[in-house]
Amino acid sequence: MTTETHPLILVVDDYQDAREMYAEYLQYSGFRVAEARNGNEAVSQARSLKPDLILMDLSLPGMDGWEATRVLKADEETRHIPIVALTGHALAGASEGARKAGCDSFVTKPCLPDDLVVEVKRMLNTVKQG
């Protein structure tokens, strides 16, 4: 497997079951996966690993998803990485807040692994074309 055919996805989620579920299914679907449990880990992992896409849960302990997104989008090194926000908060304005923070896409939990993979592929294609 080359980097070209196996993009690296950074899955950021403090809820272990969800994080591992998405990681497992992404790997099952042919992606390489890295994991982070909070905002700080997400930033450091992103800087070191330079993933092709970040799945970012917004409700995180310590530095939350919004803040981590703002940091990454403010960084020349990581700005180009597409970030797909994941949230269980379905309140109106949640997606708007995520876009303001710099998220490129927004997915509401519960999100079936299959649907998530569809979204990841769509975003990667968008980046490739852009």
Added chain:
Amino acid sequence: MLVGVAGVGVSHDDVEGYAAVLTHLQDPLVRALTAPAPMTLRGNRDNGHGRHPGFGASPVLAVPLRGDRQEDAEGVGLLLLKTGTSVTGDVNWLVTVLGQKLDQIRGRGSLTEELRKLRRERALFFTIINSVTDPIMLTDTEGRLIVANSRAEKLFAATEEESEGRRRAVELNNMLFSAALSRTVVEAPSEARELLLVDPSDGSDLLFEVLSTTVEDPREGTGIVSVLRNITDLRRATEQIEENYQKVRVAEAAVRAERDRLNLIIDSVADPIIVTDQSGATVLMNAPSEELFTVGPDAPSTAQRTVQSNDAHFSSFISGLLLGESGPGEIRRGEIGLMNPLSGETIPVEAIAGKVLTETGELTAVVTILHDRREALERTRLYEQLRSASDELQMRVQSATAELATQNELLRRQAIELEQASRLKSQFLANMSHEFRTPLNAILGYTHMLLQGVAGDLPGNIRRQLTRIDSNGRHLLTIINEILDITRIEAGKMPMQISEFSLNELVPEVMTELDPVISRSKLLVTSRLASESPLMVSDRQKVKQVLVNLLSNALKFTHQGRIEIGVDFDPSTRMASIIVKDTGIGIAPEHHDKIFEDFRQVDDSPSRQYGGTGLGLAICRRLASALGGRITLHSTLGEGSLFTLTIPSEAPQ
């Protein structure tokens, strides 16, 4: 007057020259007339008129003619002889005869007493009729004057010497009198008749009353005696009197009217009014006064005493004004305690008395008005009551206001608390939702992964069981989502997102999104768009949500036949409507309201045929209301349902 009568050998002119005035005593002829014996006269003569014919050179003997009278009597004439100075027997005879003749001529001596008496009576008659101030005259039947007194002559007689005007006036008077006389004789001989004549002296009109009487005389024939009474002044006076009388009548009527009016006014005043004269005696009182100061003779003695007492009170009040020295316009006020004679009720009155003075300042009357103070006192009492009531009311209002302020403050705090509670509830539900979703996300995710064959192929029974887990998990997720929707709507957390859009575009969009379901259903789903696509200014997302819900329901409850979606717009009311009509199972009338309630379906039983949370239409109803509209239902059980969403083309802000 001594007149020259005749002379022998003397010219006529000279005879006249011997005339003498008897009062001129220097004249020698006058002296000769009274001399006892014949006088010899000579030389020039002074006759008092400057005429001096003289007696010539030879002496003239003047012999007085005395007739039968004494020698010392005054002669009635003189015989002047130029022939010598001696008196012969012939001369004496001649003197005697001439004297007698002269006496005869002058009515003396030989005239009979009867004649003289007749003459005196005649003179007396004229004196009498001339002394009458009214014109009296005797005329013939034609009105020609026979005898008239001087007054009548002034009116009816004129000599040639008199002025033209006067003569004409007299002529006119004669004509008028003749005419009047002829009418009197013919028509009414003995009646007085008015006659208008002209005063010849000044031409003014004179009015007479003529009384004519016919006099029959065997020698003179028929004559008419007329007495004219000057009634010019009388007429003028009569007219004046008449005029004055009319004036008096008018004045009297005016006074009477004035008095009547005054009486009416006085009587119409509710307060007692009394007019007294300067001695304090009552002149006039109106009806209310009479109730206080008069009483019938058969009234009880208590009433009589009360009237006397009232009288005494009033007299004592008014005496101050009558006795006091005061100028005009002085008003005296005082309070008098009177009593109603019949009821015995005490009447406190305020008396106001004013003087009526003449132009010279003399007191003629006193007018007193008695004002019943009971009403004023009652009013004062009521006013006090009203004021205390008002004060009390004000106090109550103040305390109520304070109470209200307290209540308001409490309510405000409660509102804040409620708002906080509501916010907390919303937050809580949002958190709950999140907390629900996180594990549900894992359940659905792993189930899905297993069904996707991540763990390899599964035996049929396990796959079926996993499918059950999956469908129940999805149902739970739907319930959570819909509860969240309702919560957000009620908490106002689903604000209106107003934009412009077209219903004609929205309908195909929804049909496309639900196309997978439509395709599976094998139903004929058609749309009928509005001919004039209404431009909506509303919340597109909410309208869409309602339409999705209604179409989903139609698809769920229709097994065969068709579904029609229609769009209508009424320009007059600017209301747009979307209908969703199906040929499904329909809803019984008794369930038409129920289905819009939370968590309700027609079949609530645990073994119900159709899935769903029972929140779909409840949400639709809330959304329609938020959009300013409503959802209505027409349905017949077994035939199908027609849902209509009606909303204004411009949503309320």
